[in-house]
Amino acid sequence: xxxxxxxxxxxxxxxxxxxxxESLPVLKGVSLSLARGECLALLGPxxxxxxxxCLTLNGxxxxxxxxxxxxxxxxxxxxxxxxxxxxxxxRVGLVFQDPESQLFNMTVEDExxxxxxxxxxxxxxxxxxxxxxxxxxxIADLRHRSPLELxxxxxxxxxxxxxxxxxxxxxxxxxxxxxxxxAGKASILEAxxxxxxxxxxxxxxxxxxxxxxxxxxxxxxxLGQGRILLEGEPGEVFGQTSQLRSLGLALxxxxxxxxxxxxxxxxxxxxxxxxxxxxxxxxxxxxxxxRRG
Amino acid sequence: xSTRFDLYVARSSWLHRLDPRTKLGFVGVxxxxxxxxxxxxxxxxxxxxxxxxxxxxxxxxxxxRWLWRQMWPLTLLIxxxxxLFYPLGQPVLWAFWRVRITLPSLLQGLAAAxxxxxLAFAVFVLLVSTDQARLVQGLVRLRMPFEWGLILxxxxxxxxxxxxxxxxxxxxxxxxxxxxxxxxxxxxxxxYVPTLVxxxxxxxxxxxxxxxxxxxxxxxxxxxxxxxxxxHLRRTDWWCLAGLGLILVATIGLRLGLDW
Amino acid sequence: MAEPAIELYCCSYRYNADIPALREVSCTxxxxxxxxxxxxxxxxxxxxxxxxxxxxxxxxxxxxxxxQDIARQPVSKIARSVxxxxxNPDHQIFAPTVRExxxxxxxxxxxxxxxxxxxxxxALALFSLEPYADQPPAxxxxxxxxxxxxxxxxxxxxxxxxxxxPTTGLHWGATQALLDRLAELHRAGHTVLLITHDMRLVxxxxxxxxxxxxxxxxxxxxxxxxFAQPEMLARASLSPAPITRLAQRxxxxxxxxxxLTVEEFYREYTTLPVPFRGKARALP
Numbered sequence: 014x015x016x017x018x019x020x021x022x023x024x025x026x027x028x029x030x031x032x033x034x035e036s037l038p039v040l041k042g043v044s045l046s047l048a049r050g051e052c053l054a055l056l057g058p059x060x061x062x063x064x065x066x067c068l069t070l071n072g073x074x075x076x077x078x079x080x081x082x083x084x085x086x087x088x089x090x091x092x093x094x095x096x097x098x099x100x101x102x103x104r105v106g107l108v109f110q111d112p113e114s115q116l117f118n119m120t121v122e123d124e125x126x127x128x129x130x131x132x133x134x135x136x137x138x139x140x141x142x143x144x145x146x147x148x149x150x151x152i153a154d155l156r157h158r159s160p161l162e163l164x165x166x167x168x169x170x171x172x173x174x175x176x177x178x179x180x181x182x183x184x185x186x187x188x189x190x191x192x193x194x195x196a197g198k199a200s201i202l203e204a205x206x207x208x209x210x211x212x213x214x215x216x217x218x219x220x221x222x223x224x225x226x227x228x229x230x231x232x233x234x235x236l237g238q239g240r241i242l243l244e245g246e247p248g249e250v251f252g253q254t255s256q257l258r259s260l261g262l263a264l265x266x267x268x269x270x271x272x273x274x275x276x277x278x279x280x281x282x283x284x285x286x287x288x289x290x291x292x293x294x295x296x297x298x299x300x301x302x303x304r305r306g
Numbered sequence: 307x308s309t310r311f312d313l314y315v316a317r318s319s320w321l322h323r324l325d326p327r328t329k330l331g332f333v334g335v336x337x338x339x340x341x342x343x344x345x346x347x348x349x350x351x352x353x354x355x356x357x358x359x360x361x362x363x364x365x366x367x368x369x370x371r372w373l374w375r376q377m378w379p380l381t382l383l384i385x386x387x388x389x390l391f392y393p394l395g396q397p398v399l400w401a402f403w404r405v406r407i408t409l410p411s412l413l414q415g416l417a418a419a420x421x422x423x424x425l426a427f428a429v430f431v432l433l434v435s436t437d438q439a440r441l442v443q444g445l446v447r448l449r450m451p452f453e454w455g456l457i458l459x460x461x462x463x464x465x466x467x468x469x470x471x472x473x474x475x476x477x478x479x480x481x482x483x484x485x486x487x488x489x490x491x492x493x494x495x496x497x498y499v500p501t502l503v504x505x506x507x508x509x510x511x512x513x514x515x516x517x518x519x520x521x522x523x524x525x526x527x528x529x530x531x532x533x534x535x536x537x538h539l540r541r542t543d544w545w546c547l548a549g550l551g552l553i554l555v556a557t558i559g560l561r562l563g564l565d566w
Numbered sequence: 567m568a569e570p571a572i573e574l575y576c577c578s579y580r581y582n583a584d585i586p587a588l589r590e591v592s593c594t595x596x597x598x599x600x601x602x603x604x605x606x607x608x609x610x611x612x613x614x615x616x617x618x619x620x621x622x623x624x625x626x627x628x629x630x631x632x633x634q635d636i637a638r639q640p641v642s643k644i645a646r647s648v649x650x651x652x653x654n655p656d657h658q659i660f661a662p663t664v665r666e667x668x669x670x671x672x673x674x675x676x677x678x679x680x681x682x683x684x685x686x687x688x689a690l691a692l693f694s695l696e697p698y699a700d701q702p703p704a705x706x707x708x709x710x711x712x713x714x715x716x717x718x719x720x721x722x723x724x725x726x727x728x729x730x731x732p733t734t735g736l737h738w739g740a741t742q743a744l745l746d747r748l749a750e751l752h753r754a755g756h757t758v759l760l761i762t763h764d765m766r767l768v769x770x771x772x773x774x775x776x777x778x779x780x781x782x783x784x785x786x787x788x789x790x791x792x793f794a795q796p797e798m799l800a801r802a803s804l805s806p807a808p809i810t811r812l813a814q815r816x817x818x819x820x821x822x823x824x825x826l827t828v829e830e831f832y833r834e835y836t837t838l839p840v841p842f843r844g845k846a847r848a849l850p
Contacts, residue, residue, distance in 0.1 A: 059707065265808070
């Protein structure tokens with residue numbers, strides 16, 4: 014099956030700040046592929062180029078930013094060098110980290126309508142899309158509220174809905190929960206998991222939160238020094254403890270505990286979640302009818 | 307503190323339901339009326355009429371009081387200064403040194419003040435009954451390019467944010483020992499550099515991310531767009547526009563004819 | 567008990583007429599403590615922190631810093647005792663070079679020029695900012711901008727440091743480096759008050775935790791005590807770090823349920839008397 018996203022040997026350097034200065038390459042030969050329906054978590058230290066990579070997926074790089082771009086990026090069968098962001102925005106939805114600067118309308122309804130309006134869709138189609146998007150994310154009750162009054166988690170859900178109204182085939186989320194409090198983080202995670210369950214949407218989730226990644230990712234990619242350094246299932250990637258540490262990345266705490274056991278005993282635990290660890294460490298399950306979470 | 311810089315009060319009144327273009331027409335005709343007449347009775351009548359309008363539209367009186375609170379210093383200023391600078395006619399009510407206060411000039415000053423208040427209330431009627439999105443949409447339907455409308459809408463939406471960012475910036479700099487309260491005027495003006503530069507940088511960063519967000523939402527300047535919310539001129543609108551048209555013609559006619 | 571660094575007596579504050587941000591909060595943070603302030607967004611953490619350096623004045627109640635009531639002192643004077651780092655480094659960066667940015671606070675607080683030079687060099691070295699010393703901080707990457715902001719706080723070396731979510735957006739390595747620098751200051755006797763959502767951080771570094779909920783101080787105490795009470799945390803809509811949650815789930819097996827770190831958990835678990843099913847075997 015053709016992957017929905019294929020990146021081949023991508024090299025990108027932003028244009029230099031002043032004329033004559035050197036441009037600084039951010040991506041130095043990235044290759045990856047994302048299959049339809051997959052959920053990929055992209056990890057990497059600050060400044061590794063994760064956001065830059067996201068911007069190449071919907072054509073903002075190189076069409077709006079210039080710079081030096083080499084290699085190929087294919088999204089839903091289209092080459093991003095030949096399609097502009099306007100077209101690609103119907104294939105790839107992009108949700109940014111800061112809820113404040115991606116919501117610019119006065120009501121949630123207007124916000125979700127903005128994308129379809131930009132696509133010059135007829136009003137009844139726009140209405141259908143708004144209804145669908147709000148329903149899928151579960152924020153139909155916020156329809157007439159102003160984004161200015163919403164909490165961080167609610168704002169990000171509005172941003173999600175606004176992107177869904179474009180009916181993308183892939184949803185790229187660039188650290189969507191980084192600015193949120195724990196309740197907000199949980200609500201976004203829940204919304205995206207629900208989205209996957211109900212629509213099978215393909216997802217690329219960029220995050221620094223290693224405890225979060227195992228909860229939703231089928232595969233994990235590690236971006237560092239401009240390239241993909243590790244790739245594989247969460248268990249495999251988080252097993253590369255020394256490489257992760259050398260890049261300054263944490264392990265999920267349960268994986269650290271597993272490493273602690275594995276180093277000192279002859280075990281080969283690969284826990285990533287509290288659930289897995291509790292099961293192996295002999296959690297006593299109370300008799301039926303007395304079960305606590 | 308309102309989180310938006312606008313006067314809009316949500317109500318479901320006939321005024322609110324009018325098309326924004328009709329209300330823009332009202333502002334236009336009001337301006338014409340106010341500038342073309344100097345008759346005190348007419349100007350006062352205008353203000354009374356506007357207040358009746360606002361009352362019929364169920365605008366809360368504390369909003370109306372708010373506007374008067376903003377306007378009274380200017381009104382008072384005009385009332386005091388006009389007779390001083392434009393003494394004309396008879397009878398002279400009071401004279402000392404080179405200052406003559408005459409009755410006609412007092413009345414003219416009153417007219418000027420009422421005119422300014424009238425203008426403020428005309429715009430107030432528009433802003434208090436029209437939310438920003440519809441206002442921008444109305445302007446766009448009147449052939450303003452969509453991009454200008456977007457600029458206006460974004461500015462209105464982000465001004466409160468930048469205002470609060472400026473507050474945070476001044477707090478952050480104060481926490482580093484910054485003050486702008488000492489020294490001569492030039493020193494104090496220069497002292498605002500740390501806060502203003504940080505604000506400008508923050509605004510530039512914001513506009514950067516905003517551009518990305520707009521692009522990600524498929525926005526292409528100059529390309530055709532549709533609008534989800536429709537604006538239709540309804541019967542009430544046509545009646546109001548007809549009425550406004552009559553008032554305008556009458557005013558011009560009376561002005562030319564009777565030289566009011 | 568050491569001299570108190572921060573004392574709040576029954577402080578209340580409202581931003582507007584509707585909702586009180588802080589309600590009759592009283593707390594004492596002894597000098598030399600590393601304290602963490604946790605709670606949901608909107609619980610009043612930032613409000614409380616801003617009362618400590620005069621950016622906000624309580625509607626009711628009193629605030630004492632290092633034994634002195636600060637009600638009449640201007641913020642610029644309190645800044646000598648209390649350093650405050652805002653959450654977003656972009657809300658303070660303005661200078662044409664990193665050096666100038668670091669010098670800003672030092673100059674405002676009237677440090678002698680020679681000392682300013684010395685402190686700048688020290689801060690640059692401490693945060694590995696030497697290669698960027700003469701570049702404008704605004705064009706550096708996010709992680710570096712945050713380091714510039716933290717460095718400019720460190721250069722002042724105030725007795726009390728308040729940091730509002732300083733690790734947001736930083737990867738683990740950078741987070742640990744920042745916390746290590748803080749730990750050095752803490753060992754030298756400075757008081758640290760950290761506002762954070764990162765429960766691992768709180769468990770691993772804080773000596774004292776204050777939990778705010780809807781403007782009230784729900785409870786305070788050492789992390790071990792507080793994290794062992796999941797119901798208390800749940801009331802504030804918080805949950806402890808994964809290792810603590812695991813320890814709590816294994817209470818029926820004999821765990822105390824108050825493990826703060828992986829190491830602690832391992833040591834406690836491998837000394838449990840009860841034999842267990844599972845892949846590995848406990849060491850005697």
